[in-house]
Amino acid sequence: MTTIYLDNNATTPVAPEVLDEMIPFLRDLYGNPSSMHTFGGQLHRKIEEAREKVAALLNAHPEEIIFTSCGTESDNTALMSAVESLPRKKHVITTRVEHPAVLNFCRHLARKGCRVTYVPVNNLGQLDTDFLFRAVDDDTAVASIMHANNETGVLFPIAHIAEKLKERGVLFHTDAVQTAGKLRLDMKSLPADMLSLSGHKLHAPKGIGVLYVRRGTRFSPYVIGGHQEKGRRAGTENVASIIGLGKACELAAQFLQKEASYLKVLCDRLEGALLQACPDARINGDIENRLPNTTNMSFEFIEGEAILLRLNEFGICASSGSACTSGSLEPSHVLRAMGIPYTAVHGSVRFSLSRYNTEQEIDRVIEVMPGIVRELREFSPFGREKLACPPE
Amino acid sequence: MWEYTDKVKETFLKPKNVGEIPNADAVGEVGSIICGDALKLFLKIDKETGKILDAKFQTFGCASAIASSSALTEMVKGKTLDEALEISNQDIADFLGGLPDQKMHCSVMGREALEAAVANFRGEPLPQKDEGKQVCKCFDVSEEKIRKVAVENHLTTVEEITNFTKAGGGCGECVPQIELILRDLWSLKPPEKPTTPKRLTNLHRIALIQEIIESEIRPGLQADNGDVELIDIEGNKVTLALRGMCTGCMMSDITLKGIQQKLREMVGGDIVVEAYQ
Ligand code: FES
Numbered sequence: 001m002t003t004i005y006l007d008n009n010a011t012t013p014v015a016p017e018v019l020d021e022m023i024p025f026l027r028d029l030y031g032n033p034s035s036m037h038t039f040g041g042q043l044h045r046k047i048e049e050a051r052e053k054v055a056a057l058l059n060a061h062p063e064e065i066i067f068t069s070c071g072t073e074s075d076n077t078a079l080m081s082a083v084e085s086l087p088r089k090k091h092v093i094t095t096r097v098e099h100p101a102v103l104n105f106c107r108h109l110a111r112k113g114c115r116v117t118y119v120p121v122n123n124l125g126q127l128d129t130d131f132l133f134r135a136v137d138d139d140t141a142v143a144s145i146m147h148a149n150n151e152t153g154v155l156f157p158i159a160h161i162a163e164k165l166k167e168r169g170v171l172f173h174t175d176a177v178q179t180a181g182k183l184r185l186d187m188k189s190l191p192a193d194m195l196s197l198s199g200h201k202l203h204a205p206k207g208i209g210v211l212y213v214r215r216g217t218r219f220s221p222y223v224i225g226g227h228q229e230k231g232r233r234a235g236t237e238n239v240a241s242i243i244g245l246g247k248a249c250e251l252a253a254q255f256l257q258k259e260a261s262y263l264k265v266l267c268d269r270l271e272g273a274l275l276q277a278c279p280d281a282r283i284n285g286d287i288e289n290r291l292p293n294t295t296n297m298s299f300e301f302i303e304g305e306a307i308l309l310r311l312n313e314f315g316i317c318a319s320s321g322s323a324c325t326s327g328s329l330e331p332s333h334v335l336r337a338m339g340i341p342y343t344a345v346h347g348s349v350r351f352s353l354s355r356y357n358t359e360q361e362i363d364r365v366i367e368v369m370p371g372i373v374r375e376l377r378e379f380s381p382f383g384r385e386k387l388a389c390p391p392e
Numbered sequence: 393m394w395e396y397t398d399k400v401k402e403t404f405l406k407p408k409n410v411g412e413i414p415n416a417d418a419v420g421e422v423g424s425i426i427c428g429d430a431l432k433l434f435l436k437i438d439k440e441t442g443k444i445l446d447a448k449f450q451t452f453g454c455a456s457a458i459a460s461s462s463a464l465t466e467m468v469k470g471k472t473l474d475e476a477l478e479i480s481n482q483d484i485a486d487f488l489g490g491l492p493d494q495k496m497h498c499s500v501m502g503r504e505a506l507e508a509a510v511a512n513f514r515g516e517p518l519p520q521k522d523e524g525k526q527v528c529k530c531f532d533v534s535e536e537k538i539r540k541v542a543v544e545n546h547l548t549t550v551e552e553i554t555n556f557t558k559a560g561g562g563c564g565e566c567v568p569q570i571e572l573i574l575r576d577l578w579s580l581k582p583p584e585k586p587t588t589p590k591r592l593t594n595l596h597r598i599a600l601i602q603e604i605i606e607s608e609i610r611p612g613l614q615a616d617n618g619d620v621e622l623i624d625i626e627g628n629k630v631t632l633a634l635r636g637m638c639t640g641c642m643m644s645d646i647t648l649k650g651i652q653q654k655l656r657e658m659v660g661g662d663i664v665v666e667a668y669q
Contacts, residue, residue, distance in 0.1 A: 108616065113646055303428065305394075305454035309404065323428040324454035329531070329554070329561030331428065342426045346452075379410050379458060381432040381450035382425050 001315040004361045008201075009150050009178060009294060009352035010319055014244070015203035021247040022205070025240035033237050034228065043239050050246025054210055057180070057249040058195070060187040066211045066232050067242050068223075071177040071198030072101035074211035075144070077222035077233070078173040078194040079105050082142035083114060085218035086171070089141035093170075095119045095127060095156075096337040102144050102175055103333070115139070123339045124286040125154035133164055142171040147185075148178040151321055151334040151350060152285030153294025155179070162191045171217070177201055180210075181252035182260065182291055193217045199241060203354070204248035208241035259355045264292040266353055270362050271295045277370040280383060284340055284348060293353040296321070296335075298344035301383035302376040307349055310372040316365055321348040343382070396455060397489035404455040407462035409448045409469075416448075420509030423501055427531050427558070429453030431461050433505040435468070437513060442472045449505075456488075456495040463487045464502040473510050479503065480544060481556075496556045500541055527569050530562025538573055548578055597659060598625050604658055605632075609651055620651070623668045630655060633668035 005013065031040025033047055048062065055062040068074045079102070083092065094106050096118045110116045117135040120128050132143070143165055148155045158174050165172045173194040176185060180195075181202030187195070194217065199208035213219050213232070225234030275281050280300040299307065304320025311318055321332025323346065330336075335345040351365070377383060396404075416434035423430035429452060436446035447465035451458050463484050468476040481499040485491045491499055511517065527535050541547065541556050550570050554560040560567045592600065605622050613619055619635035632651065634644050644667065652665035 111616070301425075301452065303453050303457075306404070306458060309401075309455045313405065322454070329428070329558050342428075346425070346428050379407065379450060380452040381421075381430055382452050 004314070004316045004357075004364060006351040006353060006357065006361070006365065007317045007319050008354040008357075009153075009350065011200045011206065012203045012354050013356060014200075014205050015248060015251055017251060018204055018244045018247045022240040022244040025243050029239070033239060034226070043237075047237055047239065047242050050242045053246035054249045057253045058185050058187045058212060059189075060212055061215060063230075064187070064212050064215055066213060066229050067237065067245075068209040068211050068233055069207055069235075069238070070209040071099075071175070071196055071201070072209075073222070074196035074198070074209045075099070075101040075173075075175055076105050077211050078196060078213075079109065079142060079144055080222050081213075081218075081220045082171045082173065082194075083109060084220040086141040089139050091115045091117070091137065091139040092141060093117045093119065093132060093135050093143040093145075095121065095145055097121055097125065097149055097151075097334040098144070098146055099150055099175055099177065102146070106144070119145075121154075121337055125149060125152045125284070125334070125338050126286050126289070127156045129157065129161060132161065133168075136165070136168050136170055140168075140170045142173060144173040144175065146178070147174050147176040148183075148291050148294075149285070149334060150178050151332060152296045152338075153178070153291035153352070154285040155183075155289045155291065158192065159190050166191045178291060178294075181249070181256070182293060184256060187212065187214070199245040199248065202248050202252050204245040205241050208238055208245050210245070255355055260292045262355065263353050263357075266357060266359065266362050267293060267295050267351075269359075270351060270365060271297065273366040274369055277366070278373045281373075282344060284335060284338065284344070291352075294350065295352075296348060296350045298340065299347040299349065299373050300343050301380045302347045302373065304346060304348055306376050307347070307372060310376065311349075311365075311368070314364070314368050316368070319350045319352075321350070322346045394456070394492050394495065396459075396492065399487075399489040400456055400459045400491065403459035403462050403488060407458055409462060409465035410450070411448045412450065413446060413448050418509040418513035420505040420507070420512055422504045422508055423453070424532070425452055429457045429498065429501060431457065431501050431505045433461070433464070433509045435509050435513065437473065442474070444468050444471055444473065444476060453498065453501075454495075456491055456498040457501065459488055460484050460491070460498040460502045461505075464506060468506065473513065476506060477510060479506065481541075482545060493552075493555045496545075497558050500556050527573070528557075528559035528562070528566040530566075531558040533557050533559035533566075535573060538570060539577060542574065542577055548574060550574070592660070600659055601625055601630060601655060601663075604655060605651075608654060608658075613647070618647070620647075621668075628660070628662045628664055630663060630665050631668050632665060 031043055033043040035041050051062045051065045054065050092106055092109055092114050094102055106116045119132045145156055145161055147158050162172050171193050174192050175196050177196060177198045180197035193214050195212040197210045200206040221232050223234050228234055228237055282298050284296040284298055304322030305324035308318060308320050321335045323329050323331040331345045335348060413434035413436050417437040418435040420433040432450045434448045435444055438445050447468050449461040449465050451461040467479055467487060481503040484499040484502045525535055527533055527538055538553055538557060538559055545556060547553055550560055550567055553570050560570050610620060617636055621633045621635055623631040623633050648665050648667055655663040
């Protein structure tokens with residue numbers, strides 16, 4: 001059975017071109033870039049080349065790119081750096097629907113004595129920006145607002161937010177892990193101070209991330225040790241992955257435009273067909289302002305884990321916001337923050353696509369999904385008054 | 393991904409006895425769509441012999457909830473009601489070759505549905521609804537149920553209680569109460585507070601401070617990726633250096649105050665903590 005991988009917001013396959021580029025650095029060029037000898041020292045140049053490619057994707061200056069170990073480290077570093085370099089300010093703003101890398105770090109800061117404001121969203125998942133701006137005061141050190149939500153794909157107006165916060169003199173960090181490589185990011189026109197991205201979400205390997213820090217922004221390192229990354233992030237460079245990320249960014253820049261429209265067509269097709277074939281299904285989130293590759297749908301009266309495991313039988317990989325799949329007993333904090341009824345939260349499924357998905361794969365999902373929904377509804381004590389998916 | 397046994401997977405993919413029994417003699421309904429799982433059990437019972445002639449279910453829930461429901465119906469068929477009531481949640485789990493720890497509540501739900509159905513047949517009030525106060529409001533779990541499940545399955549920790557009943561798995565507000573119930577149930581003693589010796593010799597005092605820093609203070613800081621090092625003790629002055637995440641942390645003052653407070657409580661009221669410069 002071939003795998004139909006529709007869980008690209010969780011992680012993406014490494015692009016073959018990326019892997020090819022990395023292999024020599026794993027096999028032969030194993031030196032340490034900090035070494036005095038040419039064998040190691042020559043890698044330094046390679047890292048700088050990769051840095052330039054990452055910078056190019058963001059239209060940033062290479063100096064503003066710091067390599068980290070993952071998106072989470074970038075997020076943590078950004079927040080920690082902000083509160084540490086502004087020791088007199090003790091207020092942090094974020095959203096209720098942030099990734100745990102930001103959300104739980106804010107809770108950590110709260111335990112350390114920070115005041116944290118969690119900005120709510122409405123039932124389309126749109127951010128209450130008025131609430132955000134009202135929350136800003138003289139004590140506010142930093143606001144960390146994600147660019148796109150990983151579960152629903154809903155985009156936040158970060159350009160507008162960044163501008164307003166700049167006027168108010170508040171540091172602004174955005175977690176762009178889901179948008180980097182999918183949407184154009186231009187740090188020359190977007191006045192954000194910091195931005196996080198993660199390699200494995202854009203066809204580079206896991207274990208590599210980037211924190212963009214605008215020139216002139218006060219910065220305090222999080223990982224402390226050697227002088228790597230100009231003293232901003234210690235630890236011997238993950239050379240092969242840095243090279244891989246450079247290549248991945250180059251590819252992303254190249255594909256970005258075409259890919260976005262291609263994915264949108266596939267996504268719309270999937271969504272449209274499933275809504276038509278399954279009654280009591282809905283889309284979660286604002287479809288007007290959304291990543292082109294993500295759709296989050298709810299199928300009432302049935303539970304997400306059951307849907308995923310049935311899809312698994314067909315080799316189809318997706319994810320869900322249901323309690324049973326979250327690793328805790330609580331369903332998705334994102335869907336709950338949006339006020340989606342519990343019945344729909346439990347039956348939510350997220351499909352997230354990448355450029356490697358094909359029309360045939362989408363058609364396969366359209367073919368098997370209604371049957372799965374129908375069968376699980378036959379098991380369910382709920383929604384019986386209504387007809388489940390009509391027989392084909 | 394959950395580590396389900398093959399039997400769970402197989403049963404989930406092809407469950408037995410799905411559906412309703414029209415004019416069932418007994419119906420047991422537990423759980424709710426809000427909590428994320430619910431089970432409706434239908435029984436056909438021979439009035440003469442009390443034997444269960446047929447059993448069917450409808451379940452809203454994850455794979456293990458559906459598998460547990462199917463297992464339950466297979467197990468009760470042909471048994472008398474009294475025999476059926478002998479089936480414990482562990483038996484349901486065993487029938488499936490075991491369930492992941494965090495999924496044990498699915499088997500408990502099966503057992504509860506059975507009890508509810510039997511009560512329904514016998515015209516008894518539902519066992520749990522009116523007795524026992526609600527402990528966990530997130531998942532509507534009563535003290536009665538926590539005690540019962542704890543005893544039946546020899547559960548001693550809050551985590552186990554959460555795995556078996558979900559209580560404590562939401563906002564976490566009820567965790568202290570669950571702890572109290574467990575303590576009471578197994579008559580565990582609350583951890584003893586170290587008593588403060590009246591007069592300490594210098595040597596004692598130093599040893600005590602060292603021990604408190606090692607066992608009481610460092611673990612807490614380390615949990616937050618920080619650490620502290622004891623630099624010197626001079627009379628009542630304790631000099632400490634914060635390490636890791638604590639260095640340069642804007643909270644370092646507060647952290648040191650906290651340590652001072654602790655040392656004052658446990659060693660003596662005159663302790664002064666200072667940061668190593
Ligand atoms: S009250 Fe028990 S978890 Fe919220």
